[in-house]
Amino acid sequence: MMDAPVNLLFIEDSRDDVQLALLAxxxxxxxxxxxxxxxEMELREALKSSTPDAILSDFSMPEFDGLAALKIARDFAPRVPFIFVSGTIGEERAIEAIRLGATDYVLKDNLRRLGTxxxxxxxxxxxxxxxRAAEEERARLVEILExxxxxxxxxxxxxxxxxxxxAGRKLTGVPEHPAQGALSPEIYPGWVREIIQNEALPAAAREGLWQGETAMLDSEGKEIPVSxxxxxxxxxxxxxxxxxxxxRDISERKAYEKRITYLASYDALSGLPNRSLLGDRTAQAMTHARRVGRPCALIVLDLDRFKLINDSYGRSAGDALxxxxxxxxxxAVRDGDTTAR
Known part of the structure; x- marks a missing residue:
């Protein structure tokens, strides 16, 4: 089976040596x-115009030096393999070349090794x-997560x-460096730990995912409701x-829901139960009265000349009243009684 085409750049003063390498x-x-x-000029122009799959270079040339070629290649194409193919490179020079960034070296009298x-x-x-691509992907992901x-x-x-x-470190007050190694349940209140251990983790292990509403502890130990x-x-x-x-912190949503629930049963101005809650409590009181055989009472009060206060001093004064x-x-009433507006 033939290999896929490979794009090579030869740095060589002898065309015959290039042909021998190609034949091998x-x-x-x-x-x-x-x-x-x-x-050198030809090398720079070649690397500017395209990036080869690999560079094969002689070590000693009359008008150019192999180590200088290596430096240029590392500047223009640092991830491209660079192999010295030379008849004059010695062991010490070969070690030095590899230390400077060469990938390998092959002697010209042993070109059978070049393909390998x-x-x-x-x-x-x-x-x-x-x-490198995986590390870049991970870095991008971490950047997004952060x-x-x-x-x-x-x-x-x-x-x-x-x-x-x-965001997690800010929410829970965990410093950046000790973020690893600690037990994750420490950020949860006791009742949530039971949900995580007994419900969330088993469900995620079984089905791949669990979702619900829980809470986390901030740096001061206060519960923060989260989805x-x-x-x-x-x-x-x-x-x-x-x-x-x-x-996700859902404190604002929970506060809004609590406010909506409150306004459904209480008067926004006075804080007293509204008509809806009064009707419910009246029905409960009447049911209880029939059960125990005792009477209950509903007293309706009206503020005389209240409109005069609004007209004379404004609605803010009327609201305060x-x-x-x-x-x-x-x-003035008992704890079990209801005062409504």
Whole structure:
């Protein structure tokens, strides 16, 4: 099976040596397309115009130096394999060249090794590129996670924290460096720990994902209501590698819901039960009165000439009066009685 075409750049003063190298590569099953340069200027122009898959360079040339060529190649194409193909390079120079960034070296009197060296260099370059791409992907992901306003955390199957983003550290008061290694349940109040251990983690392990509303503890130990998702991430063998959790602070939503619920039963101005809650409590009182055989009473009060206060002093004065009257009536009745507006 023939290899895929490989784009080579030769740095060589002898065209015959280039042809010998190409012949050795073709005999080894490689399909090279190639370009040949012999001077520093030609090398710079070639690297500016395109990036080869690999560079094969002589070490000693009348008008150019192999180490200088290596430096230029590292500046223009640092991830491209660079192999010295030379008849004069000694062991000490070869070691120095590799220390400076060369990938390998092959002697011209042993070109049978060139194909193997080139294949290995290309494979290693592909591996490095995959690692680099994965690291860049991870860096981009971390950048996104650090920028999001949601809590994002990761823990191993034993519950030890692996990662906690900036929003999570801010929410829980965990400093940046100790974010790893600590037990994740420490950020939860007791009642939530039971949910996480007995419901969320088993459900995520079984179904891949769990979501619900819980709470986390801030740096002062105050409960912060959150909407939370727990995800189980598995390895190729099916075992759980780690758990991740995403949580969003829903304090404002909870406060709004609480306010809506309150206004559904209470008068916004006086804070007294409204008509709806009065009807419910009246029905309860009448039911209780019939059951125990005792009477109950409903007293309706009206403020005489209240409109005169509004017209003379304004609605703010009228509102203040209503609040005062409500507080006084509430203070005059028993705890089990209802004062409504």
């Amino acid at each position: 590569l073709e005999r080894d099953g490689l399909r090279p397309s190639w370009k040949h340069v012999a001077t 060296a080139l294949r290995r260099a290309l494979a290693e370059a592909r591996d490095r590129e995959r690692v 920028a999001t306003s949601d809590y994002v955390g990761m823990s191993d199957p034993q519950g030890r924290r692996i990662y906690l983003n900036a 939370q998702v727990v995800i189980a991430h598995r390895a190729s063998d099916g075992g759980i590698r780690f758990f991740s959790t995403i949580a 209503l609040r005062q009257v409500g507080e006084r009536i509430r203070g």
